[in-house]
Amino acid sequence: MKKEVSVRAAATLPVEYAEKNSIARGVWACSPSTYKIISLACSLLSNGKTQDGYWVEFSMPGLIKALGIKDGTATRALYDKSIKDAFGSCIEYEITGKDGGKGWVRHHWFTDMLYSYDWGICKFKFNDTLAGYILSNDPFFKKNLEEISQFKSSYAISYYTIAKSWSGMAGKKGNRPGEWFFEYSVDGLRKVLAIKKDEYLDVRNFHRRCIDLPLKEVNERGFGFTIQVEKVKSGNKIVVYRFHCKENGRTDVARDDVQLSDYTLITRHRERYAELLDEEPEPEPAYPGQEIDAEWSENIRKSNALDKLKAELKV
Numbered sequence: 001m002k003k004e005v006s007v008r009a010a011a012t013l014p015v016e017y018a019e020k021n022s023i024a025r026g027v028w029a030c031s032p033s034t035y036k037i038i039s040l041a042c043s044l045l046s047n048g049k050t051q052d053g054y055w056v057e058f059s060m061p062g063l064i065k066a067l068g069i070k071d072g073t074a075t076r077a078l079y080d081k082s083i084k085d086a087f088g089s090c091i092e093y094e095i096t097g098k099d100g101g102k103g104w105v106r107h108h109w110f111t112d113m114l115y116s117y118d119w120g121i122c123k124f125k126f127n128d129t130l131a132g133y134i135l136s137n138d139p140f141f142k143k144n145l146e147e148i149s150q151f152k153s154s155y156a157i158s159y160y161t162i163a164k165s166w167s168g169m170a171g172k173k174g175n176r177p178g179e180w181f182f183e184y185s186v187d188g189l190r191k192v193l194a195i196k197k198d199e200y201l202d203v204r205n206f207h208r209r210c211i212d213l214p215l216k217e218v219n220e221r222g223f224g225f226t227i228q229v230e231k232v233k234s235g236n237k238i239v240v241y242r243f244h245c246k247e248n249g250r251t252d253v254a255r256d257d258v259q260l261s262d263y264t265l266i267t268r269h270r271e272r273y274a275e276l277l278d279e280e281p282e283p284e285p286a287y288p289g290q291e292i293d294a295e296w297s298e299n300i301r302k303s304n305a306l307d308k309l310k311a312e313l314k315v
Helices: 007-016 032-043 060-067 073-088 128-137 141-148 154-165 186-192 203-221 262-268 270-279 294-313
Strands: 055-057 090-096 102-108 110-116 121-126 179-185 225-234 237-247
Touching: 032 060, 032 073, 032 141, 032 154, 060 073, 060 294, 073 110, 073 121, 121 128, 141 154, 154 203, 154 225, 154 237, 179 186, 186 237, 203 225, 262 270, 262 294, 270 294
Parallel strands: none
Antiparallel strands: 055 121, 090 102, 110 121, 179 237, 225 237
């Protein structure tokens, strides 16, 4: 007989029964730009819950950096759309009951938003349950935002985040040192990549667009590991996709296509960056009477100085 789950018990499942790194392995049906904005918001979460909930705030320079695009009137529409899409986005992640039963929980990431491109303000209020879970059990996004921001494909981001979330299994439970794997059934992979039922029905097109090309992007980034896919079959039918991950050290493969991190540029050209920062004036108020926050002003100056450094270096 199927067990009944009370409404009260079900309400506690997301936190009590979600496994570590469930968020990284969750289902995000959104564009790469929206994915990066949500990752940025997650990276800014702190344990300092206010009376009004878990709010995060980031400046336009922070948003520009996360999206990896140049500021300007032509890209304002992209900011606006990505911010609104992020506010409306949901995530699903798997939970496991004490009896071994599986289920899925779905959350909206945010409950409230304050955004103004003109005033340089962007604030999100997290879903309380989701914020509490991320802080206690899923710190992944606090460490890997810089690498996530360099991907162009949402599928590549998914493979990267899932692979990183399983990296703690390297050398354990039969895995060789520096190697680990994760696997999905055909339906499971389509679900975690948020592929619609009527998309990529042709197997060859599915393999090319949803597996081969995204894995190629992950492997060419040179972020310390590669992923190779194994197609496990029963007869002529593929039943499981097993993804083998292997540490290989960071490389300079496809470096022309990958921007050097801001941190690396500043470190290599520290003196020149300091000179440009000293020369950078304080930003003007966006509207009469605006009180300019010191941290926001400093971020603007740093962003402008970094842009000038990149222009000088032609990167």
